[in-house]
Amino acid sequence: ANAAEAKKTYTIGTDTTFAPFEFQDVNGDFVGIDIDLIQAIAEDQGFKVKIQSLGFNAAVQALQSGNVDGVIAGMSITDERKQTFDFSDPYFEAGPIMGVAANNDTIKSYEDLRGKRVAVKVGTEGATFAESIKDQYGFTLATFDDSSQMVDEVKAGGSVACFEDYPVLAYGIQQGNGLKIVTDKEKGGSYGFAVNKGQNQELLQMFNEGLANLKSSGEYDKIVANYLGEGDA
Numbered sequence: 522a523n524a525a526e527a528k529k530t531y532t533i534g535t536d537t538t539f540a541p542f543e544f545q546d547v548n549g550d551f552v553g554i555d556i557d558l559i560q561a562i563a564e565d566q567g568f569k570v571k572i573q574s575l576g577f578n579a580a581v582q583a584l585q586s587g588n589v590d591g592v593i594a595g596m597s598i599t600d601e602r603k604q605t606f607d608f609s610d611p612y613f614e615a616g617p618i619m620g621v622a623a624n625n626d627t628i629k630s631y632e633d634l635r636g637k638r639v640a641v642k643v644g645t646e647g648a649t650f651a652e653s654i655k656d657q658y659g660f661t662l663a664t665f666d667d668s669s670q671m672v673d674e675v676k677a678g679g680s681v682a683c684f685e686d687y688p689v690l691a692y693g694i695q696q697g698n699g700l701k702i703v704t705d706k707e708k709g710g711s712y713g714f715a716v717n718k719g720q721n722q723e724l725l726q727m728f729n730e731g732l733a734n735l736k737s738s739g740e741y742d743k744i745v746a747n748y749l750g751e752g753d754a
């Protein structure tokens with residue numbers, strides 16, 4: 522695009538406390554893989570973004586009602602969501618996994634959840650997975666709006682476990698959030714950038730082109746390594 526041309530600004534909805542994808546750093550600045558990625562893509566493709574940190578479910582609803590142009594929020598590409606949204610090419614592998622308090626020695630498998638309370642985040646793939654096994658294993662669900670509330674609930678013992686995306690839980694544990702992993706990760710969709718079905722196709726196209734450019738230039742790996750270290754990039 523011509524430098525003299527006014528750049529178009531897109532409003533992008535995201536989650537609140539979902540490190541390393543979106544979170545506030547020690548200075549209170551909003552950072553993370555998703556944030557750096559959309560900003561680098563905007564730079565590469567010549568558009569501007571206005572980030573709105575709404576919470577996961579709120580961001581998805583804001584997209585559906587047209588209050589934001591797109592969502593980048595560690596949002597899993599699922600068949601059900603594809604009926605409502607168009608997704609970019611996948612940019613990160615994920616899937617839900619169970620987390621328990623680091624000092625809990627009684628929960629070692631889903632069988633141990635019988636009669637207990639399990640924390641989930643509203644509208645997420647982890648919540649859908651927990652819902653799908655709760656009758657089989659005989660546990661109840663407590664629903665939260667954001668991931669930090671969910672972690673606090675498990676640490677405080679209100680729930681014996683939570684279901685969270687694997688890369689987010691693993692990062693949190695590494696940062697000392699007081700949880701641990703005792704089971705294998707479940708299958709889940711990769712993360713994609715979403716727009717409303719049939720809308721903002723130009724933005725979706727630019728996301729895909731920008732993502733491909735960042736991958737071939739090595740910038741994508743740099744962004745990921747900046748949060749996860751070289752080994753995981």
Ligand code: GLN
Pocket residue numbers: 536539577594595596597598615642644645646647686
């Ligand atoms: N990847 C999960 C989903 O799409 C969770 C996303 C999130 O909590 N930000 O449902």
